Amino acid sequence: MDFSLTEDRRMLQDSLTRYLTEQYPVEHRNKVAYDLPCHDHAKWDEMAELGALFALAPEDAGGFGGSGFDINVVFEALGTTLNCEPVLGALMASRLMTKAGADQEALLSGATKYAFAVSEVEAPYDPAYIECSAATSGDGHVLSGRKTSVYGGQVAEMFLVAAKLDGKLAVFEVQAADANVVSYPMMDGGGAAELLMDGTRAKLLIADAAYAVQDALNAGVVALCAEAVGAMAVTHDTTVDYLKQRKQFGVPIGKFQVLQHRAVDMLTEIEQSRSITIKAAAELGGADATRYASMAKNMIGRAARLIAEEAIQMHGGIAMTWEYPISHFAKRLIMLDAQLGDTDFHLTRIMNALKAA
Amino acid sequence: MDLNFTPEERAFRDEVRSYLAENLPEYMSDAVRSGGELTKELMEEWHAILNKKGWLATIWPVEYGGPGWSPVEKYIFEDECCKAYAPRIVPFGLSMLGPVLIKFGNEEQKKTILPRILDGSDWWCQGYSEPGAGSDLASLKTRAVRDGDEWVINGQKTWTTLGQHADKIFCLCRTDPDAKQQEGISFILVDMNAPGVELRPIKLIEGGHEVNEVFFTDVRVPCSSLVGEENKGWTIAKYLLTHERTGIAGVGFSMQSLEEVKALARTVRRNGKPLAEDPLFAARVAQAEIDLEAMKLTNLRMLYKAQQQGAPGPETSILKIKGTVINQELKDLARRALGPVAAPFPGHVTDGNLMFGPEDTANNAARYFNNRKTSIFGGSNEIQRNILTKTMLEL
Ligand SMILES: Cc1cc2nc3c(=O)[nH]c(=O)nc-3n(C[C@H](O)[C@H](O)[C@H](O)COP(=O)(O)OP(=O)(O)OC[C@H]3O[C@@H](n4cnc5c(N)ncnc54)[C@H](O)[C@@H]3O)c2cc1C
Numbered sequence: 001m002d003f004s005l006t007e008d009r010r011m012l013q014d015s016l017t018r019y020l021t022e023q024y025p026v027e028h029r030n031k032v033a034y035d036l037p038c039h040d041h042a043k044w045d046e047m048a049e050l051g052a053l054f055a056l057a058p059e060d061a062g063g064f065g066g067s068g069f070d071i072n073v074v075f076e077a078l079g080t081t082l083n084c085e086p087v088l089g090a091l092m093a094s095r096l097m098t099k100a101g102a103d104q105e106a107l108l109s110g111a112t113k114y115a116f117a118v119s120e121v122e123a124p125y126d127p128a129y130i131e132c133s134a135a136t137s138g139d140g141h142v143l144s145g146r147k148t149s150v151y152g153g154q155v156a157e158m159f160l161v162a163a164k165l166d167g168k169l170a171v172f173e174v175q176a177a178d179a180n181v182v183s184y185p186m187m188d189g190g191g192a193a194e195l196l197m198d199g200t201r202a203k204l205l206i207a208d209a210a211y212a213v214q215d216a217l218n219a220g221v222v223a224l225c226a227e228a229v230g231a232m233a234v235t236h237d238t239t240v241d242y243l244k245q246r247k248q249f250g251v252p253i254g255k256f257q258v259l260q261h262r263a264v265d266m267l268t269e270i271e272q273s274r275s276i277t278i279k280a281a282a283e284l285g286g287a288d289a290t291r292y293a294s295m296a297k298n299m300i301g302r303a304a305r306l307i308a309e310e311a312i313q314m315h316g317g318i319a320m321t322w323e324y325p326i327s328h329f330a331k332r333l334i335m336l337d338a339q340l341g342d343t344d345f346h347l348t349r350i351m352n353a354l355k356a357a
Numbered sequence: 358m359d360l361n362f363t364p365e366e367r368a369f370r371d372e373v374r375s376y377l378a379e380n381l382p383e384y385m386s387d388a389v390r391s392g393g394e395l396t397k398e399l400m401e402e403w404h405a406i407l408n409k410k411g412w413l414a415t416i417w418p419v420e421y422g423g424p425g426w427s428p429v430e431k432y433i434f435e436d437e438c439c440k441a442y443a444p445r446i447v448p449f450g451l452s453m454l455g456p457v458l459i460k461f462g463n464e465e466q467k468k469t470i471l472p473r474i475l476d477g478s479d480w481w482c483q484g485y486s487e488p489g490a491g492s493d494l495a496s497l498k499t500r501a502v503r504d505g506d507e508w509v510i511n512g513q514k515t516w517t518t519l520g521q522h523a524d525k526i527f528c529l530c531r532t533d534p535d536a537k538q539q540e541g542i543s544f545i546l547v548d549m550n551a552p553g554v555e556l557r558p559i560k561l562i563e564g565g566h567e568v569n570e571v572f573f574t575d576v577r578v579p580c581s582s583l584v585g586e587e588n589k590g591w592t593i594a595k596y597l598l599t600h601e602r603t604g605i606a607g608v609g610f611s612m613q614s615l616e617e618v619k620a621l622a623r624t625v626r627r628n629g630k631p632l633a634e635d636p637l638f639a640a641r642v643a644q645a646e647i648d649l650e651a652m653k654l655t656n657l658r659m660l661y662k663a664q665q666q667g668a669p670g671p672e673t674s675i676l677k678i679k680g681t682v683i684n685q686e687l688k689d690l691a692r693r694a695l696g697p698v699a700a701p702f703p704g705h706v707t708d709g710n711l712m713f714g715p716e717d718t719a720n721n722a723a724r725y726f727n728n729r730k731t732s733i734f735g736g737s738n739e740i741q742r743n744i745l746t747k748t749m750l751e752l
Contacts, residue, residue, distance in 0.1 A: 122626045124627065309729065313739075316733055316737065320561055321559055338697045344693075348635075
């Protein structure tokens with residue numbers, strides 16, 4: 001057993017974390033995150049140069065990573081600095097392109113931004129209920145339907161779209177220029193888009209894609225969990241620092257035992273979250289990947305809410321302000337639950353497995 | 358034991374309900390339902406409507422223009438207002454300063470200030486908290502020094518709710534720095550337009566502007582601005598904090614939230630069926646409903662006791678703690694029901710016609726975040742527990 005990172009991953013973690021802390025700190029992030037395009041082109045390029053995207057794909061697909069642990073390293077670094085660049089979309093698209101054996105040099109270098117359009121208003125979490133449909137047209141295909149909450153869609157040049165073709169889930173490439181893309185910043189920062197298609201030109205990428213889509217979603221879940229672990233750790237550290245500094249009734253509020261114990265409970269949940277995320281990362285790509293991804297996302301949903309709400313409460317009014325970074329960490333931690341399946345959705349999956357056993 | 362309201366109380370409820378049906382403009386209830394920020398004009402207009410009927414200053418005695426209601430009648434009125442989605446009455450003048458002046462003010466103050474609260478001439482805000490004095494309010498530092506027939510004020514207040522609309526602010530100021538903390542504080546009224554008063558907005562977590570910092574630099578107000586006795590301001594502050602506690606559970610607002618969550622559970626479709634058929638989500642709603650049902654009765658039991666005893670007791674801290682937690686849970690459920698479609702930043706979607714969820718749901722995530730304040734202000738839930746520990750448990 002060895003819980004240490006390999007030399008390569010440690011170097012990536014160090015360089016990415018240092019870069020983001022110095023060049024893309026939360027103050028800058030907050031300037032970028034809440035107004036379209038919710039994206040800093042120059043910094044995106046620099047992040048790609050550091051390997052933030054190449055780390056997401058295996059060597060035979062042109063990257064230098066691609067395992068769950070690589071994803072963890074990248075996204076935990078993003079989480080500690082609350083980064084809002086569209087890396088999640090790039091990750092899920094890369095998983096699909098690896099499965100399809102497609103050339104993804106443009107994606108991994110950051111030159112072309114990809115997003116994965118999978119959620120729908122009435123099927124936000126479960127791809128089995130996707131209604132968006134494809135039809136053949138000449139020697140290609142056309143897509144119709146609405147995709148919702150396409151993370152990174154506000155700047156994507158290329159969408160990978162999950163749609164039904166002859167009743168089966170398939171994945172298509174759709175050029176942003178060919179579809180109606182309605183963009184918006186999100187409550188917790190970062191951008192997304194609604195993708196409105198009506199006989200929109202599309203190129204088939206994967207015909208029988210249920211497995212590939214699930215793999216992309218599992219990778220996305222691992223990424224979100226790692227991001228949350230990073231964000232939770234910073235939130236907790238900041239809260240504990242504040243407990244030491246803030247004085248009321250003549251003593252640091254950290255002297256009040258009720259707050260001490262709650263800060264310890266937060267720590268416990270973060271350690272548990274870190275563990276389940278490592279497990280999900282280890283299983284990614286394997287036969288039980290979906291099960292462990294669900295376990296992780298369920299626990300993260302619960303823990304992240306606890307950390308966010310307790311951090312605000314134990315800070316008092318100051319964490320209710322836009323100016324204080326913890327409010328933004330808290331928003332991210334809460335809203336992340338509604339990405340790629342909330343805590344109830346993933347719990348249901350574990351419950352159903354219980355029935356089947 | 359009889360859980361029914363008396364025939365008179367039921368008749369009163371009918372009267373309130375039909376009054377609201379006739380007098381509450383639809384555009385106001387729509388604005389309240391949407392959960393966005395209300396404009397100053399809207400709030401003032403609603404105050405004016407209620408004032409015409411004599412129902413604005415719900416807790417003032419009749420001689421000062423109040424309706425003379427019992428605690429139960431006041432409860433019924435607030436309950437019906439919530440059901441009708443009426444705007445909340447802005448509390449600073451009506452529920453805070455008004456009762457203080459009636460109890461501690463001199464005749465001149467009552468005569469000049471109370472009518473201006475009623476007719477909307479003055480919008481008041483509350484200047485208690487400071488950057489260094491939150492839960493430990495008695496450590497406040499803003500200084501007021503006597504100079505001839507004036508007070509000269511220096512210092513800073515913060516978290517001043519709706520200070521951007523205010524004409525006046527009532528402040529706790531330190532007037533005797535050598536006395537024990539609680540004994541050197543005075544309650545002083547200040548004109549927001551006086552030279553030396555500066556207001557700076559604070560942007561909240563969800564992006565809204567409802568609180569402010571207020572800075573005082575050599576602000577001069579006449580000596581007559583002192584309410585009650587010099588250095589006895591803490592008594593007034595305590596009176597205020599324990600006086601107006603019956604509405605503290607926010608039961609009516611939680612009922613609104615519960616109805617909204619139920620409506621969402623029925624209309625939001627997820628994975629081929631209404632969300633209400635998802636057993637996990639249904640369990641969350643059911644649990645919140647059970648908690649709220651109990652809270653309604655807990656609230657009424659304490660109201661009844663207050664009516665019997667003439668004043669609410671320390672047990673009302675239970676209402677604050679549990680009431681805010683239930684409401685926060687319901688706000689969480691509304692956001693949860695919408696899932697990812699709650700994510701767009703309200704008002705920032707480039708195609709304004711695009712629907713993201715059922716109507717009026719755009720502000721759900723913002724409301725969830727904004728509502729975290731309720732367990733922090735008005736005496737945080739930790740402070741409420743300290744109060745209960747001392748007074749009820751005597752630990
Ligand atoms: C949106 C909003 C609106 C507000 N409006 C107004 C207004 O209009 N006018 C006004 O004067 N004030 C207003 N307030 C201020 C509010 O009353 C204070 O935020 C509150 O008193 C808490 O103070 P604080 O924020 O400084 O937190 P702190 O007092 O610093 O508390 C930080 C944390 O420590 C805990 N804590 C403190 N002491 C103890 C203890 N002895 N034991 C255990 N735990 C403890 C607190 O519960 C909290 O969790 C508002 C606040 C907010 C957020």
